[in-house]
Amino acid sequence: MNEAAPRPDPAKLIASVDSVRAALQTERYICSSQIATAVYLAWHLGKPILVEGPPGVGKTELAKTTARMLDLPLIRLQCYEGLDEAKALYEWKYGKQLLYIQVLKEQLGEILQGAVGLKASVSRLHEFGDIFFSEEFLEPRPLLRALREEGGSVLLIDEVDKADQEFESLLLEMLSDFQVSIPEIGTIKAGAHKPLVFLTSNNTREISDALKRRCLHLYIPFPEAKLEQEIIRARVPDIPEELRRQLVAFVQELRELDLKKVPAISETIDWARTLMLLHSEALEADLIKDTLNVILKFQDDIETVEAELYSITGRALKRG
Amino acid sequence: MERTLANFIRALRMADVRVSTSETLDAFRTAEITGWRDRTALKEALALTLPKTADEKDAYDACFEQFFRFDDFRSEAAEADSQQDESEQESSPQSGDGEPGAEGQAQGDGGGGQSSGSDVEELEELIQPGEMSEARSELGQMLMGGDASQLSLAIANAARETKLEEIKVFTQKGLFTRRIMEAMGLAELQQELEELGASNTLPEQRLNAELRRRRDGLREQIRDYVERQFLLHADARGDRLREEMLRKVKLSNVEVRNFRHLRMLVQKMAKQLATAHSRRRKVTKRGQLNVPKMLRRNMRHGGEMVELAWKSTKIDRPKVYAICDVSGSMTTYARFMLMLLYSLEEVLPNVRAFAFSSDLGEVTDLFRREDIDDAIAMTLKDFGGGSTDYGQAFEDFERLAGRDLDHRSTLIILGDARNNYGQAQTELLRGFRDRSKRVIWLNPEPEMAWGSGDSEMRRYQAHVHQANVCNSLVHLERVVSGLLRAVS
Ligand SMILES: Nc1ncnc2c1ncn2[C@@H]1O[C@H](COP(=O)(O)OP(=O)(O)OP(=O)(O)O)[C@@H](O)[C@H]1O
Ligand SMILES: [Mg+2]
Numbered sequence: 120m121n122e123a124a125p126r127p128d129p130a131k132l133i134a135s136v137d138s139v140r141a142a143l144q145t146e147r148y149i150c151s152s153q154i155a156t157a158v159y160l161a162w163h164l165g166k167p168i169l170v171e172g173p174p175g176v177g178k179t180e181l182a183k184t185t186a187r188m189l190d191l192p193l194i195r196l197q198c199y200e201g202l203d204e205a206k207a208l209y210e211w212k213y214g215k216q217l218l219y220i221q222v223l224k225e226q227l228g229e230i231l232q233g234a235v236g237l238k239a240s241v242s243r244l245h246e247f248g249d250i251f252f253s254e255e256f257l258e259p260r261p262l263l264r265a266l267r268e269e270g271g272s273v274l275l276i277d278e279v280d281k282a283d284q285e286f287e288s289l290l291l292e293m294l295s296d297f298q299v300s301i302p303e304i305g306t307i308k309a310g311a312h313k314p315l316v317f318l319t320s321n322n323t324r325e326i327s328d329a330l331k332r333r334c335l336h337l338y339i340p341f342p343e344a345k346l347e348q349e350i351i352r353a354r355v356p357d358i359p360e361e362l363r364r365q366l367v368a369f370v371q372e373l374r375e376l377d378l379k380k381v382p383a384i385s386e387t388i389d390w391a392r393t394l395m396l397l398h399s400e401a402l403e404a405d406l407i408k409d410t411l412n413v414i415l416k417f418q419d420d421i422e423t424v425e426a427e428l429y430s431i432t433g434r435a436l437k438r439g
Numbered sequence: 440m441e442r443t444l445a446n447f448i449r450a451l452r453m454a455d456v457r458v459s460t461s462e463t464l465d466a467f468r469t470a471e472i473t474g475w476r477d478r479t480a481l482k483e484a485l486a487l488t489l490p491k492t493a494d495e496k497d498a499y500d501a502c503f504e505q506f507f508r509f510d511d512f513r514s515e516a517a518e519a520d521s522q523q524d525e526s527e528q529e530s531s532p533q534s535g536d537g538e539p540g541a542e543g544q545a546q547g548d549g550g551g552g553q554s555s556g557s558d559v560e561e562l563e564e565l566i567q568p569g570e571m572s573e574a575r576s577e578l579g580q581m582l583m584g585g586d587a588s589q590l591s592l593a594i595a596n597a598a599r600e601t602k603l604e605e606i607k608v609f610t611q612k613g614l615f616t617r618r619i620m621e622a623m624g625l626a627e628l629q630q631e632l633e634e635l636g637a638s639n640t641l642p643e644q645r646l647n648a649e650l651r652r653r654r655d656g657l658r659e660q661i662r663d664y665v666e667r668q669f670l671l672h673a674d675a676r677g678d679r680l681r682e683e684m685l686r687k688v689k690l691s692n693v694e695v696r697n698f699r700h701l702r703m704l705v706q707k708m709a710k711q712l713a714t715a716h717s718r719r720r721k722v723t724k725r726g727q728l729n730v731p732k733m734l735r736r737n738m739r740h741g742g743e744m745v746e747l748a749w750k751s752t753k754i755d756r757p758k759v760y761a762i763c764d765v766s767g768s769m770t771t772y773a774r775f776m777l778m779l780l781y782s783l784e785e786v787l788p789n790v791r792a793f794a795f796s797s798d799l800g801e802v803t804d805l806f807r808r809e810d811i812d813d814a815i816a817m818t819l820k821d822f823g824g825g826s827t828d829y830g831q832a833f834e835d836f837e838r839l840a841g842r843d844l845d846h847r848s849t850l851i852i853l854g855d856a857r858n859n860y861g862q863a864q865t866e867l868l869r870g871f872r873d874r875s876k877r878v879i880w881l882n883p884e885p886e887m888a889w890g891s892g893d894s895e896m897r898r899y900q901a902h903v904h905q906a907n908v909c910n911s912l913v914h915l916e917r918v919v920s921g922l923l924r925a926v927s
Contacts, residue, residue, distance in 0.1 A: 333461075337487055
């Protein structure tokens with residue numbers, strides 16, 4: 120363990136949009152100034168960011184990278200249909216409670232010793248009841264964990280559109296004051312360092328206005344060619360420059376076609392790696408044909424592209 | 440700068456971007472953090488706080504480009520929904536700037552004419568343009584200075600003084616308008632006007648007339664301001680109140696986000712009008728027995744009146760032609776008038792609609808077929824844009840429908856009659872009138888602005904049967920209701 124490793128000073132990293140962008144780049148996340156501005160503002164305003172955009176443009180990755188950049192724990196809540204408070208916020212540890220009851224039962228005689236009459240017995244037992252619903256028995260889930268993280272955290276609420284609409288009202292409460300109330304215990308509030316919150320959505324349904332109002336709203340589109348080349352350079356550093364330019368140009372061409380699913384950044388990266396393994400130096404039609412399944416996931420799409428392969432490649436090479 | 444941002448947010452709302460109070464606060468903090476110097480940085484930062492959907496982001500981009508193109512005060516200009524951008528005239532549209540000699544005052548049947556009007560009118564008739572005295576009161580000087588942004592600023596300040604944000608009910612509109620005028624120095628101005636009125640030198644009389652005109656323009660501008668502010672705070676209020684006020688408010692002051700409510704109101708209105716009207720028709724129908732027919736029919740019953748025969752009213756299908764100016768701020772009016780007319784199909788089956796800004800075309804089918812908003816958008820695409828040309832529109836209308844006009848036709852023209860100093864073509868309008876049953880001109884501008892600047896309203900007014908100020912749903916309702924009565 121390298122104990123002396125200096126913790127990055129967030130104040131410095133986050134001093135300007137440019138410094139945020141540079142710091143993200145150091146962590147190999149290459150982004151537009153719009154994205155850097157979002158992180159910068161979220162930090163200074165203490166507001167959550169709702170990130171929307173097509174699949175695979177780096178929404179999740181942004182949260183992860185930001186956590187790394189700030190050296191803060193990443194706490195992730197993956198949303199799904201049916202996600203409820205017990206899984207998102209907290210749960211009572213039933214097992215532990217049961218165990219304690221068992222112990223209590225065995226010692227019942229001892230405890231009640233000296234108590235005269237039902238009333239006195241009940242009131243003595245009552246003192247124990249409260250114990251079951253103390254922090255001792257509380258199982259914190261991601262939202263609560265993030266609040267209680269003393270030194271701050273990055274909270275990623277991923278794919279919030281997958282959760283039910285009702286779940287949003289739970290989020291509303293927590294995101295507006297960074298506190299939650301637990302009836303048996305009281306209100307739990309974030310400490311001096313509030314979590315930096317990212318919510319992502321793939322837009323499978325509209326996020327409610329109320330939730331949107333509380334968030335900064337960042338839309339990440341597919342990157343422009345120049346930016347995508349930078350991403351590839353960061354992720355697949357050894358790729359020949361020529362090939363990099365060409366493959367990005369080809370992917371950009373594909374994004375303009377009417378496909379079931381156009382390739383995302385992750386597919387471009389995978390393709391770059393594949394082509395590297397094949398020791399390719401430049402893009403050509405046959406090579407593309409053999410590796411098309413890396414970037415296209417639907418057979419329909421592959422056939423569509425194959426049919427026009429030469430003209431697409433031609434356009435891409437001209438562009439690249 | 441805060442004002443600029445506030446105005447920008449208002450512009451965004453007009454462009455269909457929903458911005459809540461909390462988001463407004465966020466925007467202020469964002470601007471504080473980002474600073475004002477770097478335009479791109481500001482744009483990217485506010486893009487995260489204000490627009491929250493893809494559509495809103497597009498609207499935001501367009502708005503930002505327009506709004507922050509020049510210095511801060513462009514915003515003020517953008518705010519005043521000015522229709523004349525070509526003019527080097529210094530003043531806001533309401534304080535119209537025509538030559539005093541050509542000025543007329545209210546006449547005709549659209550209420551609201553001031554009693555003092557004829558005095559001013561006479562006064563103006565008498566005075567030829569020429570040398571004019573200098574205003575002495577502070578407000579007078581400001582009015583004559585004609586600096587629109589200075590004026591807007593003064594209105595905003597006075598509004599703050601009078602605690603306009605506390606306005607509770609719509610009926611207080613007049614009260615607040617007056618208070619703001621007073622806070623701006625109305626008393627002093629009135630004093631000056633009285634003195635000027637007593638004077639008999641020409642330059643003083645000219646000033647008197649001009650000042651009065653501009654004072655009235657200012658009042659109109661303040662009333663608009665009060666309406667807009669009222670609407671701005673109205674979101675949190677109950678539906679009933681909103682409905683009440685939406686009926687009365689100037690349509691062009693209604694923000695896009697309230698259109699949904701307006702649309703519902705229009706439908707409601709149409710339903711009421713339609714039922715009221717069809718009842719009337721039934722009643723008139725029932726009373727009339729067709730005696731000869733009955734006799735004939737009952738022959739076989741030996742003359743016993745077994746079957747009744749009603750006089751079938753020969754339905755003299757009324758025809759309504761609507762010509763709508765869809766340039767600039769006129770679209771809102773056209774939108775709701777057409778919406779109302781088309782919601783009345785039951786009782787008004789024969790409506791033909793025409794839209795123009797420079798060229799005119801028929802949009803009847805468009806409105807029957809399309810969703811009203813799509814129809815408006817398409818109309819604007821086809822006929823919006825160019826500079827307004829009433830003369831051309833009349834020519835086009837003559838060509839497209841002139842032959843169809845007859846004694847059963849009612850022609851409604853919806854427009855501000857601002858013709859950019861182009862050919863007025865009044866004789867065409869006279870021709871329409873001579874051939875039809877009724878020609879009605881609806882103008883959203885207040886009467887005192889009729890004929891000012893490039894407005895041809897006074898001239899057109901002479902060639903129609905009826906001219907009304909029409910800028911709210913209540914006005915529309917009144918006109919359409921009259922129309923229904925007339926065509927039944
Ligand atoms: N700006 C970027 N810089 C570097 N790598 C990126 C960038 N954006 C995306 N990537 C790469 O693309 C992959 C996919 O990104 P990520 O999983 O964050 O997408 P997503 O937007 O969350 O997609 P989904 O909507 O499917 O969850 C990441 O693992 C990362 O390797
Ligand atoms: Mg993801």
